[in-house]
Amino acid sequence: MILGRCAACxxxxxxxxxxxxxxxxxxxxxxxxxxxxxxxxxxxxxxKMLQELPPHLRAHAADVLCFEAQCxxxxxxxxxxxxxxxxxxxxxxxERQLAMTQAQLAIYNSNNIIVQQLSQIPQIEExxxxxxxxxxxxxxxxxxAP
Amino acid sequence: MILGRCAACxxxxxxxxxxxxxxxxxxxxxxxxxxxxxxxxxxxxxxKMLQELPPHLRAHAADVLCFEAQCxxxxxxxxxxxxxxxxxxxxxxxERQLAMTQAQLAIYNSNNIIVQQLSQIPQIEExxxxxxxxxxxxxxxxxxAP
Numbered sequence: 001m002i003l004g005r006c007a008a009c010x011x012x013x014x015x016x017x018x019x020x021x022x023x024x025x026x027x028x029x030x031x032x033x034x035x036x037x038x039x040x041x042x043x044x045x046x047x048k049m050l051q052e053l054p055p056h057l058r059a060h061a062a063d064v065l066c067f068e069a070q071c072x073x074x075x076x077x078x079x080x081x082x083x084x085x086x087x088x089x090x091x092x093x094x095e096r097q098l099a100m101t102q103a104q105l106a107i108y109n110s111n112n113i114i115v116q117q118l119s120q121i122p123q124i125e126e127x128x129x130x131x132x133x134x135x136x137x138x139x140x141x142x143x144x145a146p
Numbered sequence: 147m148i149l150g151r152c153a154a155c156x157x158x159x160x161x162x163x164x165x166x167x168x169x170x171x172x173x174x175x176x177x178x179x180x181x182x183x184x185x186x187x188x189x190x191x192x193x194k195m196l197q198e199l200p201p202h203l204r205a206h207a208a209d210v211l212c213f214e215a216q217c218x219x220x221x222x223x224x225x226x227x228x229x230x231x232x233x234x235x236x237x238x239x240x241e242r243q244l245a246m247t248q249a250q251l252a253i254y255n256s257n258n259i260i261v262q263q264l265s266q267i268p269q270i271e272e273x274x275x276x277x278x279x280x281x282x283x284x285x286x287x288x289x290x291a292p
Contacts, residue, residue, distance in 0.1 A: 087233035094240035119265035
């Protein structure tokens with residue numbers, strides 16, 4: 001329950017009606033919240049934007065308007081679009097890192113096939129070597145022995 | 147060179163002074179550009195925001211204000227913060243994919259060490275086998291032959 005006028009009505013020095021469009025989203029204990037949207041959009045624009053929305057979406061809209069207004073107060077040139085630029089940069093970095101890791105993985109995959117093939121060579125050589133040893137036994141001193 | 151009144155002065159039905167703060171950024175051939183910022187911020191707020199900035203930053207600020215206004219017209223609840231949410235989601239996806247690829251790479255790295263170690267085993271066994279064969283030769287039929 002909000003006692004007294006909301007932050008918007010208090011700031012505009014007017015009576016806060018029971019159906020005030022600001023009241024649910026701009027409580028009197030947080031005057032900075034309304035001050036930021038008033039500075040950037042002006043009270044009448046905020047009122048109009050909230051009134052044009054169905055009631056169940058107004059809380060989200062009020063939160064986002066406050067966020068955008070605070071971003072613009074902090075960064076008067078880029079506002080929250082500065083965050084969008086930073087996030088784009090972060091995505092590019094993450095995608096570049098991902099591409100590098102995937103390329104490294106592809107190299108490991110191909111190397112792994114080569115290593116597996118190479119690991120079979122000593123077995124083949126051993127088999128061939130055993131065959132020769134048997135050949136020596138078969139055609140060597142035993143068969144040629146008197 | 148801009149002929150006639152700028153889009154802002156034309157919209158406000160007033161004379162466009164030579165030092166008009168809107169004129170360089172709101173040309174008369176693009177009335178929608180001014181209409182969008184007027185709808186969201188109002189002409190007086192845009193004028194104030196531009197005037198508070200040094201002239202070399204005003205073009206960027208005007209572009210960003212237009213972008214933010216157009217975003218809010220398209221999405222009256224989330225505005226350009228909707229883009230920020232999407233980008234956060236995209237970053238989370240990219241980071242998740244990166245973590246998975248790095249984990250896969252770590253498995254390949256450890257497997258590769260095991261494969262390399264295993265690939266040395268046939269060589270060790272072959273050496274051991276040759277040693278036994280030599281042992282047979284040394285202590286076998288030749289030495290035990292009469």
